[in-house]
Amino acid sequence: MGLYFEVSVNTRAKKSVEEKIIVNNVKGKVAKGEMMVVLGASGSGKSTLLQCIARRGPVVRDRKHFDVQADVRWEGHKVVDKVFHKNCGFVTQDEYFFAMLSVRETLTIAARLRLEHTCPDIEERVDRLLRKLDLVECVGTNVGDERIKGISGGERKRLNIACELISTPNVLLLDEPTSGLDSASASKVITILKNLATDSEVAIVSVLHQPRWKLVTEFNTVMVLHQGQTLYTGGALDIEEYFREVDVFFPPGENIMDIVFDTINGENVQKGRIKQLLEKARRLENELIEIRTSGGESITIDMSGANSTFAPPNTGETDKLKGVSLRSGLVGEAKMKTMNPWLYTFRTLLRRYLVEKFKDPLVVQSQLTFAITFGILVGVVFYDLGIDPESIQSRIGCIAFGIMLQSFIAFDIILLFPKERAIYLRESGQSLYTPSAFFLARTLAEFPSHFLNAAVFAIMVYLMVGLHNFWMFFLLIQLATHCGTSLLLAISALSKSLDIANVLASLALVVFFLFDGFYVKVSTLPLALQWFSEVSFLGVAIRGIWKNELAGLSQIDTKYCGAQCPFFDSITAQRFYEVEDVHVGSICWQLLGYILAYRMIAFLSVKYLHKK
Secondary structure, three states, rough: OEEEEEEEEEEEEOOOOOOOEEEEEEEEEEOOOOOEEEEEEEOOHHHHHHHHHHHOOOOOOOOOOEEEEHHHHHEEEOOHHHHHHHHEEEOOOOOOOOOEEEEEHHHHHHHHHHHOOOOOOHHHHHHEEEHHOOOHOOOOOOOOOOOOOOOHHHHHHHHHHHHHHHHOOOOEEEEEEOOOOHHHHHHHHHHHHHHHHHHHOOOOEEEOOOOOOHHHHHOEEEEEEOOOOOEEEHHHHHHHHHHHHOOOOOOOOOOOOHHHHHHHHOOOHHHHHHHHHHHHHHHHHHHHHHOOOOOOOOEEEEEOOOOOOOOOOOOHHHHHOOOOOOOOOOOOOOOOOOOOOOHHHHHHHHHHHHHHHHOOOHHHHHHHHHHHHHHHHHHHHOOOOOOOHHHHHHHHHHHHHHHHHHHHOOHHHHHHHHHHHHHHOOOOOOOOOOHHHOOOOHHHHHHHHHHHHHHHHHHHHHHHOOOOOOEEEEEHHHHHHHHHHHHHHHHHHHHHOOOHHHHHHHHHHHHHHHHOOOOOHHHHHHHHHHHHHHOOOHHHHHHHHHHHHHHHHOOOOOOOOOHOOOOHHHHHHHOOOOOOOHOOOOHHHHHHHHHHHHHHHHHHHHHHHHOO
């Protein structure tokens, strides 16, 4: 019997009584080993229908609420979401990959995330899929993006399909898999899908936008939608005769689908003809679709909003299906295991992010070049400072400037979550890993480069300027750097777009710079504003390094300023710069607390804000 679906979707804007029907009781069935194509103009409800079949129904967006009724069954039985997600591949229109990973690396990591960790033949599955989808020739090529040259558009489409097929799903849903491809590449994709359906008995449903007639004939069933309603469901070769019955003329040699779309969406649309087609489709649909369950009942599942689930009611039918395996059917208990052990997924994700990070020479080299360049610049400007009051003032300025630079060296981390949000939503939505495994792996992969850059900068500045107490200086520079990265990480996680993240990060850093105690002494600020200095990690770090530096002065050369010197020894210098009561150890703990707090904010944002 294969896959059966019956879907209705309507939407209503907030504070509005107007209701718009997006999908109007569309029914269809696809047998195992067969393919269905869903056609229609833009806005006809094709992608919405596909999302509902995939049990990833439309979310609340544009201040609109979606009311969805979806009955999806496999072999006559209603499906359970968690099991269905594991056995239903959903290929989105846009491909989201890591640019620096090769084709093999991308597919291997997809296999490790989607298959049981005890699976013995992961490499064999990867090799088999690479051959089936004709990706062998580009197996070692990086996927690439708009910045880095990689594989072709057709190869990206086939790799996207391969990532969903790695877990051998029963059902494969594709949203415009030929978009952006030339005719030869599009034909190749459809031919591969047809072979997969036949060889693996996979039920395939694909959405296409104005395809060539030759591609349409490759599908067993064609569904044509118009404004969310079914105009036609049947074989491709029967379309012409079907439309001729309502007086549609097909000139010889013309693309049949072009004529169909012109009939229902062209400038001279005849509403009477469309009404005839809708009535005819409804009659044939009721005759064609016959769904039987063990109890003879029809179950409608209601879903509202972004976080709804399709949990089945507690019926006897569900109880009878507890022993069904994942591969034999898309039914089972909702409590069954849906992901690999936490440590296994963490290691897999960490490997992916480390490979992506260190295979990109531009990112690694640019950060290191930045650290070396500014280390040399600061070292030259403040080279070999003395211990007279003017030189000490320069030391104070050198420290403040150096701490500020560390925030800019790490600014690339602001791109982290907005750039990878789509991949995270797709993979976490399929329960491939937990938010904690993702967050820890993703942030840990950034640690080596930030540690190295801060270390290079600290060593160069310390040696060239002639600062004191190296190890405490090194520790405080590292803590300040990771405070900055943690703050930017939190802002990145809180922001759903790069523009918002850039604005928030710039605003936060400017405020922290202003109240860091270097430009304006904290004691001169109004009491209502002095607390800004305590929450500014820059101010805390600067005071800690000032204390470390001034406490290391054994004497101060005052022979050129005499009685006019603002300070005469280490104690008076600390008092002058308002760090006499500062304890360096407490500063270290305070900075560590900020790091943990910022990262906790980032993690909670990833867990609760970045949800589909």
